Amino acid sequence: MKTTYIVIGIVALVLIAIFCWVRECINEKKGIDSEDKQAIKDIVNKLVPDAGEYMAAYAYWELKNFGGSGRRITTTTRYWYYAVAFKQGTIYVIPLSYSGGTVSHGEPICLNKENLGMVNAKEGESWASFYDLEGKEVVSLVVTYYNTRLDKYHPVNIQQKEEQEAFIAFVRDFMVEVNGYRGVKVTGKPLKPLG
DSSP states (O other): OHHHHHHHHHHHHHHHHHHHHHHHHHHHHHHHTOHHHHHHHHHHHHHSTTGGGSEEEEEEEEEEEEEEETTEEEEEEEEEEEEEEEETTEEEEEEEEEETTEEEEOOOEEEOTTTOSEEEOOTTOSEEEEEOTTSOEEEEEEOOSEEOOOBTTBOOOEEOHHHHHHHHHHHHHHHHHHHHHHTOOOOOBTTBOOO
């Protein structure tokens, strides 16, 4: 009897794993030329001057905060979503919000060496933090290749390998440009730009 329950449990776990894998494969294929990806391009085309000169991508930032006292520890995770448009020397960041499958946007922020104090990132990675002339964080974001709709906190199906690779190269060059212009050396550690 005990062996039967173990076998049923193992079969159930295998079936769940297969279901999740199939769902991820379907979401990945949908994300290559998805409506979500087109929505990002449409927003960039609408808000960025000379948008055709820029690479458009979906970006987000996730921040976990740990708190509590005594034996109780709480975790709070906050999410921010963006459309970004970048080319050598300039990046536009457009805040996004998702509600019930609908995307809305805020006003674009144009960032360049004239209005930035520093850029913090790590060579070869696809995240970056941008700081104003007073050293305050303007925005942090990451452009990832693989984005699938999982829940309300992961609202898009977007696959963007080319965009991620272009963003990594952009950040490398932009960091050198801005930080060299300002005479700043950064750590390459998230949330801790200076040593």
